[in-house]
Amino acid sequence: DACRKFDIGIGRFAQGKYNAITDVEGVKVGHVTQVRDDVPAPDESGKTTSVRTGVTAIVPEFGDIFNNHLPSGGFxxxxxxxxxxxxxxxxxxWLETPxxxxxxxxxxxxxxxxxxxxxxxxPELGRKVDVIIPVVAETSDAFLNDVRVFSNTPEHALEAIRKAVGGEVEQGSVGAGTGLISFDFSGGIGSSSRRLPAEGSGYTVGVLVQSNFGRMRNLTVxxxxxxxxxxPLFPYDQRRGISYGSVIVVVATNAPLLSAQLNxxxxxxxxxxxxxGSYAATTSGEIIFAFSTANRTTREAKESPDLLSLDFVGDRVVNLLYEAVIEATEEAVLNAMFYSAGMSGRKGRYAPPIPRELVRExxxxAKAGRVKAENG
Amino acid sequence: DACRKFDIGIGRFAQGKYNAITDVEGVKVGHVTQVRDDVPAPDESGKTTSVRTGVTAIVPEFGDIFNNHLPSGGFxxxxxxxxxxxxxxxxxxWLETPxxxxxxxxxxxxxxxxxxxxxxxxPELGRKVDVIIPVVAETSDAFLNDVRVFSNTPEHALEAIRKAVGGEVEQGSVGAGTGLISFDFSGGIGSSSRRLPAEGSGYTVGVLVQSNFGRMRNLTVxxxxxxxxxxPLFPYDQRRGISYGSVIVVVATNAPLLSAQLNxxxxxxxxxxxxxGSYAATTSGEIIFAFSTANRTTREAKESPDLLSLDFVGDRVVNLLYEAVIEATEEAVLNAMFYSAGMSGRKGRYAPPIPRELVRExxxxAKAGRVKAENG
Amino acid sequence: DACRKFDIGIGRFAQGKYNAITDVEGVKVGHVTQVRDDVPAPDESGKTTSVRTGVTAIVPEFGDIFNNHLPSGGFxxxxxxxxxxxxxxxxxxWLETPxxxxxxxxxxxxxxxxxxxxxxxxPELGRKVDVIIPVVAETSDAFLNDVRVFSNTPEHALEAIRKAVGGEVEQGSVGAGTGLISFDFSGGIGSSSRRLPAEGSGYTVGVLVQSNFGRMRNLTVxxxxxxxxxxPLFPYDQRRGISYGSVIVVVATNAPLLSAQLNxxxxxxxxxxxxxGSYAATTSGEIIFAFSTANRTTREAKESPDLLSLDFVGDRVVNLLYEAVIEATEEAVLNAMFYSAGMSGRKGRYAPPIPRELVRExxxxAKAGRVKAENG
Amino acid sequence: DACRKFDIGIGRFAQGKYNAITDVEGVKVGHVTQVRDDVPAPDESGKTTSVRTGVTAIVPEFGDIFNNHLPSGGFxxxxxxxxxxxxxxxxxxWLETPxxxxxxxxxxxxxxxxxxxxxxxxPELGRKVDVIIPVVAETSDAFLNDVRVFSNTPEHALEAIRKAVGGEVEQGSVGAGTGLISFDFSGGIGSSSRRLPAEGSGYTVGVLVQSNFGRMRNLTVxxxxxxxxxxPLFPYDQRRGISYGSVIVVVATNAPLLSAQLNxxxxxxxxxxxxxGSYAATTSGEIIFAFSTANRTTREAKESPDLLSLDFVGDRVVNLLYEAVIEATEEAVLNAMFYSAGMSGRKGRYAPPIPRELVRExxxxAKAGRVKAENG
Known part of the structure; x- marks a missing residue:
């Protein structure tokens, strides 16, 4: 994976096989990416404009999530x-949709x-079962993308769901991250995972971010x-102005947790x-969604007058999950940048890729200096 | 208005001129109502089905809300x-859209x-200004309406906004309330208003509800x-089952309030x-939005490094506003029922109107009895 | 009990045996009541002043709550x-103290x-186990009580805990309710309970309130x-001014609920x-605490790396509990007034008892009128 | 100050004169520190025990805070x-007490x-004005201190308030931080401040922490x-076990902010x-209080039916305040450790001081390495 390739190890826990949210069994990811220039401008001026946008689907596909809800929470x-x-x-x-x-x-x-x-x-939706409420989150790609073109349609959502697969996750300037910018560098979709050690029963935490936040000067690795x-190494005139962006985080785990624990x-x-490096800028949208693939519960069970029963992990394992989700979130944001090769956009704008080699060096x-000081 | 016609006076404050949210100056309401039978069923069975749905727009139209935000809050x-x-x-x-x-x-x-x-x-949206986030709320009309038909389109939203006017508000089984049911009676859109007495500086509070909740036995007037x-007077077999529904409440006032006060x-x-009569059933969505038409603030002002300044009312007036909004909410829900003449729907279902005369009697x-006892 | 004696039936569910929070098995209540005049004024003026205050303890005593925590929540x-x-x-x-x-x-x-x-x-507290955080709530009795005397001491807390018993609960102007006023009438401690019908598995919900809120004109039965x-029947000059008071509600149930459900x-x-009749006045403290006597969990279990497991009731029973707690809360507030015989206080003040007979009439x-109208 | 002495510059903003919460004009700090051995054990065993505890007062003393409230918030x-x-x-x-x-x-x-x-x-408290609600926060010093001795009394609180002064703030193992441990090192009270640059109108943010959290391996500077x-350099057997502690943060600023902005x-x-380095351990209490010394408002004003008016800073300054409070909080926690010289305690326990020279090296x-890499 991107970060591992560059020897950036975040934290103390091991990554999962794919270092991605798909390391949580049953979780799939699909993207629709739109990168088009020469798009007729919507103002009928005869000029052209650029599209840099897309859709990303996270599909917790255990047979039938509509009828088998997953505990969920957020912050x-x-x-x-x-x-x-x-x-x-x-x-x-409970979560009941992608x-x-x-x-x-x-x-x-x-x-x-x-x-x-x-x-x-x-077929029973709208008949026997009233309704469902979908989960859709967003950040703005208006710096590189001409949002007045309305490029994303309901069909793109269907396509992203259809394309969802397990295993490796495409990252960087793809899907809903196509036109996004993180710490003044290109890249929006990043993912990472952590596997708890034996004292944490080997549970996995996976994170996928739609990252669109941060000022370069605050980037902390x-x-x-x-x-x-x-x-100081990058020009200021190509950066966004006062909008320091937003970030959506989706957390998945196979550890059995209650909704309140997921919050x-x-x-x-x-x-x-x-x-x-976030300071949660005053106009940002920094929103986290979390779900557990354990504790699947049927729609019927919840309406039953009888008792339900759920398992959940105790405080010691929860603390390990806390550390793990911090590590995976940090690394997922870095991956969003490390996977991107730079992205041009409307009005001749360009978001450069993070200088991977320089960061690595x-x-x-720094590490060599630290170790030397400690041993000296 | 509906309730006044039937001598049901809720509370102690005076109603506004229209007893509606439009009594708050500058607030307009528009509906698109869809009542159609003989609609081809979406399952290609060749059968027909029924549509009972719509859209309601509340437009706080002071020139340009996009550039002049209104303090807002919710619960x-x-x-x-x-x-x-x-x-x-x-x-x-802040509120920046209808x-x-x-x-x-x-x-x-x-x-x-x-x-x-x-x-x-x-035209500056998506260019100079990044994005806006619209306010859209919902309840389910799936009991009377075939939601699989997808009757409401973006164009209906535009139409509802276009139709928005001040003055009298159409209520009952109209707009987003067309297919709704309140306390097992027909009716979804209701409105009411209260005007504070002189000690409350004459401020107005207006409420509009999209009501879809309640079991008949709990209806309290x-x-x-x-x-x-x-x-006991109405059959059970035509009532909804375990779904006790939801309600959206929109509160408007011309009293100057901060966002935290509006929450x-x-x-x-x-x-x-x-x-x-709500007990906030476990699967209900009972969500309230509140905004003040005072304290309009320009988009630019909020980004300024200089000081902003807002007026707001003190505790004594706030307490009067609290009493007023309770009264207006209660009456708005009643109006949603009192304005409706009953509504049929899919699968031969029928929601009866509230028996106005009987309730009045x-x-x-009860009132006569109380007064007699008190004077006895 | 007080309300039943006066034929005031709130709601549709049956009351428990004592119509009190003690109907939830294992819950005990104890009071220390202080009513003293001729107390030397704390300002060393040589004058005397009056004390009307106390302490009330709710003790969920299942052996050892310190080591066996009860699920808890609040609002x-x-x-x-x-x-x-x-x-x-x-x-x-979790709750771990009285x-x-x-x-x-x-x-x-x-x-x-x-x-x-x-x-x-x-003995292990402060040694093997670090600390506990007690639950103490309050309302102000400063209208009738001279709070500058500092009448309540740590010893009174110990005494109230020691006195806690099951069965009948003393109510009205006792314990922490001694100097309190509800809807401009005397009385502060009230309790009530509801027992769910068979479809609700017979669970019990008990409520105890420390009521100190409300303006007479809003009292609703x-x-x-x-x-x-x-x-209009009571003079205004003996009522409290702008302080409309506060209320603490403690809810107990033997239904197995998770903490989030108790919230x-x-x-x-x-x-x-x-x-x-509350409109939650802007300067009031209206705070609710809830706990379940089911799902007791040991201190050790929660720190275990292994799985815990809890039972909890599904949506249908939860909805019944919601209706029941509304009924019991309403009736507990009424009981706080109905049990009180009036209370004098400092500076010659007097809070009258609610006129029980008149309310009954x-x-x-009103009921007779309603029934006649319905049958007419 | 401690950190500056060791060349640890956190962030990009300048520190205030004292690098402490007292840089916000009018804010004073006072400590009562109790370090006693040979205290008779409370179990009457005849043995002795140790006391390591205290009280710290933060007094925003502008004449009369009781009658001139300060906007406040928390998280x-x-x-x-x-x-x-x-x-x-x-x-x-609003804040109305120390x-x-x-x-x-x-x-x-x-x-x-x-x-x-x-x-x-x-003298009007308890008479004309009902009550006040004090602000008291805590962390546990039970690892080093014998809490069963009950060393802190109401008189110590009065003494800490009386001792409160502006200027330099005593830090480390003093006052309420006497027996506390941060990242397995001794030290509990730390403070720091930041002064915004001209674009931020020169406002000051001051922070004082009562730090008692963190595992050594997570300490991040x-x-x-x-x-x-x-x-790996410090033995494990003298560290706390599963209790990873808590931290209280008090934030003061002279920037005019509304309560919601302070939240x-x-x-x-x-x-x-x-x-x-916090991961907000599952059993920790990590609670933040914030107040602004601007926007003082009289008790009477808030009850007035007339309009109040408050100034507050716009989004651009708020963002600077956000960055500044992060920097000051981080440095305040470091100061809590850097000011401490180590602390012994009950049962022969000893919390070592952070190895300042080694951390500095x-x-x-690391910095030398980074700069070299960047220039290479």
């Missing part, structure tokens, strides 16, 4: 953003796409605020955002 | 529902409609749990729902 | 008040008393705003406060 | 702790002390996880805790 670090379905996840505590990511202006279109997907698969050194796990992912030198 | 009584934009309203504290209501499955379509409305009116007496005002609207007799 | 309707330990109950989800009620200025003294009680009983009729149950108790006459 | 990162008055600060939004810190078991005693302080100074290198500022302090070497 809002700063709420100037949108995640439909979050209210339900935090109150009701989770889709897209740009801010396309939340409605993607929402309609999920509805259509669910209606197609579940386990070991150093490298952004302070990178900041708290989501809160720790926010600490991971802080570690990598800075960190290696 | 979630029970969160198994959706209100896009609520997170932003509670965190950021507020639209529709059915659960149409949130995406209506969301797309608002985006299009804003893009059309504001200022003076009595009339539902207990109505309940708290929204919480009192929840007490009004409780007074009329029960309340009058 | 803040309005937060201008104090309940120590609430944060822990809502985050951690719950004590007193006046605002005595929270510290009673807090110290609980600490001493726990230290005395548990079972839907009827009797306060409107009582209000939501607590929220419904707030709807019960609204039904009896008003309600009976 | 709970993890809630297994106690801060009385927090509920009021977040709901009501803020006191102590150990968990002494919250009640210190609470009583503040009450007495307020009663003594304000300005991005560098130095704890990973320190961890959000408090949330960013939590990100600062994350940056220094590690950071200097």
């Amino acid at each position: 809002i670090l700063n709420g100037i953003g949108e995640m439909s379905g979050l209210t339900q996840a935090m109150e009701w505590g 989770i889709l990511l897209t740009n801010t202006m396309s939340v409605g279109a993607v929402h309609s796409g999920i509805i259509r997907h669910m209606i197609d698969r579940h 386990d070991g150093a605020v490298v952004g302070r050194e990178l900041d 708290r796990l989501a809160k720790r992912a926010a600490l991971g955002l802080g570690r990598v 800075i960190l290696a030198a | 979630i009584l029970n969160g198994i529902g959706e209100m896009s934009g609520l997170t932003q309203a509670m965190e950021w504290g 507020i639209l209501l529709t059915n659960t499955m149409s949130v995406g379509a209506v969301h797309s409609g608002i985006i299009r409305h804003m893009i059309d009116r504001h 200022d003076g009595a749990v009339v539902g207990r007496e109505l309940d 708290r005002l929204a919480k009192r609207a929840a007490l009004g729902l409780g007074r009329v 029960i309340l009058a007799a | 803040i309707l309005n937060g201008i008040g104090e309940m120590s330990g609430l944060t822990q109950a809502m985050e951690w989800g 719950i004590l009620l007193t006046n605002t200025m005595s929270v510290g003294a009673v807090h110290s008393g609980i600490i001493r009680h726990m230290i005395d009983r548990h 079972d839907g009827a705003v009797v306060g409107r009729e009582l209000d 939501r149950l607590a929220k419904r108790a707030a709807l019960g406060l609204g039904r009896v 008003i309600l009976a006459a | 709970i990162l993890n809630g297994i702790g106690e801060m009385s008055g927090l509920t009021q600060a977040m709901e009501w939004g 803020i006191l810190l102590t150990n968990t078991m002494s919250v009640g005693a210190v609470h009583s002390g503040i009450i007495r302080h307020m009663i003594d100074r304000h 300005d991005g560098a996880v130095v704890g990973r290198e320190l961890d 959000r500022l408090a949330k960013r302090a939590a990100l600062g805790l994350g940056r220094v 590690i950071l200097a070497a």
